[in-house]
Amino acid sequence: MRFVLEIAEGDSLYQQIRNQVILALAYGNLSPGDGLPPIRALAADLSINLHTVHKGYEMLEQEGYIHLNRRIGAVVAQPRSPGKDLGLWQQNLRIRLAEAWTQGMSRETITQTVQAILADFVPVDTGRSGAEV
Template sequence: MIISLDLTSEVPIYQQLRDRIVEGIADGTLPDGESLPSTRQLAADFGINFHTVNKAYDLLRQQGFVRVNRKTGAVVGPTESDEAFVADWTTRARTLLAEAVAKGVSAAEVLATCQAVLAGFDKPRG
């Protein structure tokens, strides 16, 4: 998987890493059982502090997207939805949709964008 980061973005680098990895899981380029690069290797590849990568991996672990083991490192784990996740996701989706509406994006545009994004994730997973 190729990860691209915008080092000039206002979005923190650890959040960008987390987001790109979740997108890779969703679109099937990072199947269950796939090993992620070590924190030091990924940090060296991007020229960033390894603690930044560690923060992203820890967030992914807390959210149930990866398993972290001292021997095997970070590995994409079987991801399952639960009630807490669905409640949190619904809250975040509501806020994101409210932002779109507040900026004048029509309901038709919102739905078309959602469908296009989901279509990009409509691939068989691991």
Template sequence: MYLTLDLESEEPIYTQLKYQIIAGIAKKELSPGEGLPSVRSLAADLGINLHTVNKAYQQLKQEGFILIHRQKGVVVNPDGVPQANEAYWSELESKIHPLIAEAVCRNVSEKDFLQLCSQIFTKFNIKDDES
């Protein structure tokens, strides 16, 4: 999996890293049980502070995307990502709500918003369709 970070972005680097790893899992570029680079190794490869990588990894661990073993290192959760539960749906709604509010303020139609969402979903499902 290829990671690219925008060091000039307003989005924190650890967040960019976290979301790219999640996208890699969603696109099946990273498989359950697959190893990820160590904190030090990834930090050195990307030219960023190891605490930045550690913060991304800790959040991914808390959210169930990865496991961190002393002996095995960092791996994509072998059991897969936990399924959406009520708490996840609530969090998802709280994240989407301000995006929709801003889209409405900018006169983005519901149809166009949903079409964009559909296009993004399609990007994640391409690998499934090719199998």
């Protein structure tokens, strides 16, 4: 998988790594069982520090997105139970929507924007074992 590290402006480097993995998962560029780049390799590739990548991976592991193994490296996990704190997530979503709403975006436009994003998402490929990084 290729990491972009778009200037999300305001997001820290390790947060962006975490976000990119989740996005890759949603868009089907990454599937359970796939391996992520070794932290040293990714760090070199992005010209950032080893520890910064590690922190991003740790975050992903705590959220249940990946498994970290000392031998085989970082592997995308099978989606289990929700895990995510639904309350915090909803509150965050609510704020994003309120931003759009108070800027004059209509319900229709907001809904269409959401639909457009969702349309590009791909079902998480749960049946697989090989890695294709």
